[in-house]
Amino acid sequence: MSSPAVQVAMIEWEDGFRRLEELRLPARREEVIRRVVDEIVAELERRLGQTFSLAELVSVYDGSAMWARDIAQRTAPDVWAHDLTIVQDAAFARFARNAIDFRP
Numbered sequence: 001m002s003s004p005a006v007q008v009a010m011i012e013w014e015d016g017f018r019r020l021e022e023l024r025l026p027a028r029r030e031e032v033i034r035r036v037v038d039e040i041v042a043e044l045e046r047r048l049g050q051t052f053s054l055a056e057l058v059s060v061y062d063g064s065a066m067w068a069r070d071i072a073q074r075t076a077p078d079v080w081a082h083d084l085t086i087v088q089d090a091a092f093a094r095f096a097r098n099a100i101d102f103r104p
Contacts (some may be wrong), residue, residue, distance in 0.1 A: 001011050002054060002055075002101070003055060003058075005055075005058050006054045006055060006058050009054075009057075009058045009061055009092070010054070010093075010096065011075070012089055013061075013078060013089045013090070013092040013093035013096060014087075014092045014093050015102075016085055016087075016088065016089020016092070017089065017090040017093035017094065019038045019085070019086050019089075019090070020033070020034075020037065020086050020090040022089070023086070029078075029080070029081075030076060032075075032076045032081050033076070033080075033086070033087060035075055035076065036071070036072045036075045036076050036081050036082075036087045037087050037090050037091045037094070038052065039071050039072075039074075039075045040068050040071055040072070040087060040088060040091035040092075040093050041091045041094055043067065043068075043071055044057075044060065044091065044092070044095045045095075047060055048060060048095075049052045050098070051100060052098075052099055052100065052103050053100055053101050054096060054102060055100075057092065057095065057096055057099060062091055063090065064092075065084060065088070066102055068084055068088040068091070069082060069084060072084070072088075073085055
């Protein structure tokens with residue numbers, strides 16, 4: 001059983017992933033916002049590597065808003081692509097699926 005912190009984070013991440021999937025954007029905008037998510041995932045890979053637990057991911061999440069926003073701003077100049085409740089949380093949801101203790 002996972003900790004309450006992991007459970008809460010997973011809810012937030014899955015909500016961000018759901019919101020990303022529910023966006024109805026023109027193809028170019030969708031490509032931009034998905035590129036932002038991809039870049040945040042790439043940064044998570046650099047920070048955590050390939051073997052990590054959900055607790056370790058939550059620890060990184062707790063201090064990630066600043067660097068995730070920096071990545072979003074560098075990747076896309078469009079302010080609409082910087083909504084961390086979508087791009088950051090969707091990236092963490094996607095990355096969480098690779099955790100050693102992830103259970104669908």
